[in-house]
Amino acid sequence: MRNLYLFFISLLISFLFTPLTIRLANIWQVVDNPGQVKIQKEPTPRLGGLAIFSGVFLSLLFYLILKEGEIGLQVLGVMLGAMAIFLVGLLDDIFELKPLLKFSGQLLAALIPILFGLRMEIAVSLWISVPLTLFFVLGACNALNLIDGLDGLASGVTILVSTSFLTLFLIQGNPFGALLSLMVMGSNMGFLRYNFHKAKTYMGDSGSLFLGYILAILAILCINSSQNRLSSLLAAVLILGLPVYDTALSILRRYLNKKSISVPDLGHFYNRLMTGYHLSHRKAVGVCWIISSVFGLLGIFSYISTLRIGLFILLSVGIICTIGTFRLGFLEE
Secondary structure (H helix, E strand, C coil), rough: CCCHHHHHHHHHHHHHHHHHHHHHHHCCCCCCCCCCCCCCCCCCEHHHHHHHHHHHHHHHHHHHHHHHCCHHHHHHHHHHHHHHHHHHHHHHHHCCCCCCHHHHHHHHHHHHHHHHCCCCCCCCCHHHHHHHHHHHHHHHHHHHHCCCCCHHHHHHHHHHHHHHHHHHHHHHHEEEEEEHHHHHHHHHHHHHHHHHHCCCCCCCHHHHHHHHHHHHHHHHHHHHHHHHHHHHHHHHHHHHHHHHHHHHHHHHHHCCCCCCCCCCCCCHHHHHHHHHCCCCHHHHHHHHHHHHHHHHHHHHHHHHCCCCHHHHHHHHHHHHHHHHHHHHCCCCC
């Protein structure tokens, strides 16, 4: 906790940089225009990811310079991967990359930390751990990208998820994981001031892909720091429960309706809260935040409990989500 100042540095950087990204987006005309699958009613800048990335990256760089020690290979891999995934998102925000090119960029970025030695240490064999790590990182990147559909939703969920991971890192005694969690929390809090409804700016793909990547890194660090790695994996999946659920829902819904997974729609869980249950924009976001908080608490509880209890919690959550999906009609367009 001696390094709590890093939280405030990342918050301040993001808070001060966000207005600059708004001006830059307006100059470059990098804006999200209203459309059939857009909720906003007027063009909105979408370069906020630059402020979020700067808050995390610069505060981390500041910490490493003050530390005056050698940067470990894994930390270097995390930083290079973060730069790569942010660049992919930024290029997509500006030039609207084709899905295959965008995914190829994500894949290369996800490979970077693996090449520097960071992987999920659940299986001894590289033939299992490497594909599992790739799947986890790519899944998290696209899950955050999909959930970034309402003002303040993705940033709020990221704050809650990183808070849960911070709790686990403090339990584990993992200082780097705790510091990275604090930086992510601070950067998103600084950005949320401008992103909450009615949003003055969006984070864009540069923000959502970067945040998905960094949350996956936090999960991997948490798993690798634990003596019981299966329990920590269950906890990580629960903590990321809302993005995981909405992504699974999106894939299944689009498959059943014979649509490409890359084609956006208004059938997301959070959209249905507004269209099907007539919640206001802010109330729908609030409900999602509450659900994400519950997932986080369940993840923490499963971690400090036995593996059997963790499996029971995950199975129970899966059953409740499945029943709720069909009873509430979340698979409908």
